[in-house]
Amino acid sequence: MIYLDNAATSFPKPDTVPRAVCGVISRLGANPGRSGHRMSLAAGRIVMNCREALAQMLCVKEPERIIFCFNCTDALNMAIHGVITPGAHVIATALDHNASLRPLSGLSARGVITLTILYPEGGDAVTAPQVREALTEDTRLVVCSHGSNVTGAVQPVHEIGALLKEHGIPFLVDAAQTMGVLPVHPEEMAADMVAFPGHKGLLGPTGTGALWIREGLQLTPFREGGTGSRSDSVIQPDELPDRFESGTLNLCGIAGLLQGIRFVQDQQRAIAEHEAMLAYKLRDGLSRLDSVSLYGPKEPLLGVVSFNVEGKRSGEVAEALDRYGLAIRAGLHCAPLTHQWLGTMETGAVRVSPGFFNYPSDIDRLLSIVERL
Numbered sequence: 001m002i003y004l005d006n007a008a009t010s011f012p013k014p015d016t017v018p019r020a021v022c023g024v025i026s027r028l029g030a031n032p033g034r035s036g037h038r039m040s041l042a043a044g045r046i047v048m049n050c051r052e053a054l055a056q057m058l059c060v061k062e063p064e065r066i067i068f069c070f071n072c073t074d075a076l077n078m079a080i081h082g083v084i085t086p087g088a089h090v091i092a093t094a095l096d097h098n099a100s101l102r103p104l105s106g107l108s109a110r111g112v113i114t115l116t117i118l119y120p121e122g123g124d125a126v127t128a129p130q131v132r133e134a135l136t137e138d139t140r141l142v143v144c145s146h147g148s149n150v151t152g153a154v155q156p157v158h159e160i161g162a163l164l165k166e167h168g169i170p171f172l173v174d175a176a177q178t179m180g181v182l183p184v185h186p187e188e189m190a191a192d193m194v195a196f197p198g199h200k201g202l203l204g205p206t207g208t209g210a211l212w213i214r215e216g217l218q219l220t221p222f223r224e225g226g227t228g229s230r231s232d233s234v235i236q237p238d239e240l241p242d243r244f245e246s247g248t249l250n251l252c253g254i255a256g257l258l259q260g261i262r263f264v265q266d267q268q269r270a271i272a273e274h275e276a277m278l279a280y281k282l283r284d285g286l287s288r289l290d291s292v293s294l295y296g297p298k299e300p301l302l303g304v305v306s307f308n309v310e311g312k313r314s315g316e317v318a319e320a321l322d323r324y325g326l327a328i329r330a331g332l333h334c335a336p337l338t339h340q341w342l343g344t345m346e347t348g349a350v351r352v353s354p355g356f357f358n359y360p361s362d363i364d365r366l367l368s369i370v371e372r373l
Helices: 016-028 038-058 072-083 098-109 128-134 157-167 251-287 314-323 336-342 360-372
Strands: 066-069 088-093 113-118 139-145 171-174 193-197 209-213 292-295 305-309 329-331 349-352
Touching: 016 038, 016 251, 038 066, 038 209, 038 251, 066 072, 072 098, 072 139, 072 171, 072 193, 072 209, 088 098, 098 113, 098 139, 098 171, 098 336, 113 128, 128 157, 139 157, 157 171, 251 292, 251 305, 251 360, 305 314, 314 329, 314 349, 314 360
Parallel strands: 088 113, 088 139, 139 171, 171 193
Antiparallel strands: 066 209, 193 209, 292 305, 305 349, 329 349
C-alpha cells in the first residue's frame, strides 16, 4: 500500500519508535512513579525524558505542566471540563473537530453553557475580528483548531490569542494537525491550554497525547484516583502533573513517543517543507482535472488536501483508490460543521494526507488513478 492517511495516524514510524515500545514491554515492564526499585525508577525516567522533550518542542520552561493523556480527544475533554463552570459562554469554530465540538455541544444541550460557533467569512479560516464580535461578558473559553483536518487551513491562533489575552479569557488550542509539523509555541500564541496527539505529527504510537496548561490556570481534574503521591490522603493532590495523571501511564506508548519526538526535533523544518510540497503538487495536479472540486487553501502549509470527483460519492473514490493500493480517507472526517460550511454533507470528501515518508511518485500515482476515474 501507498499510505496517504497521515492526518488520521502517521505511518510508517521511525524504526526507533517500535523498538522503544518493544523494549519497554519485553525488558522493563515496571510501573513508573509507583515503586522504588530500579525498574520502576528507569520507567519514571522515560516518562520524565518524554515530558522534557515535549517542553523543549513547545518552548515552555515547566515540563510538569505537560499532562499525558490517552490522545488529543482526551486532552481536549480534560481542558474543556476542567475550565467550564455553569452559565459560561464558549466560542468555538466550524473548523473544529468533534473531539471538542461534541463535549461542548453536550454541555450546551444540557444547559450548562451557551455556545457560539463561528464560520469562516470570505476566507479559509475564522479571524480574530470575528472572535472579538462574538465575545460577551459571560465568555469563559474560546476553543480553536490550529489546523483543519479537512481543508488543511491554518487558523490565526496568534492573533486570536493576543485578543483574548487582552480580555483575560482562556484560550484552548487544538494542535492535532500541527504539532510536530508547524511550530506550536503556547506562549507566542498566548494560549492557555494546548492539546495534541502523539500518533500524528510526532510520529509516536496510538493511545498517546498531552495537554499543556498555563501557569496560574486552575482546572478541575477530569478524573481522580491513584497517583503514587500523597498516598496518605483520599483527596486528589494539587501538584502537577499528578493532579491530572491518575492511574498507570501508557509507558510503552510514552517510550515510543519519546523516540518519535527525537526524530521530529532533528527534522521538523524538513518535515514541514516536504509535506507542504507534496500537498501543493497534489493540489496542482487535481486542479487540472475538470471534474474535480478542491477545498481549502491554494497554497497549503499542511499535508492535508480534500476533494471530490463529480458524480461520485467520496466513499466510491476511496474504494477505487484502495483497489489500486492507495490508502486514503473519505467521509465526514469527524468534522460535520466543516462539511456543512463546504456544502459536502451529502458526499463527504476524499482526503489525502501525505507524510514525511511519502514520495512525489506517490502523488503521481494517485493523480493518474483519479484522472482515470
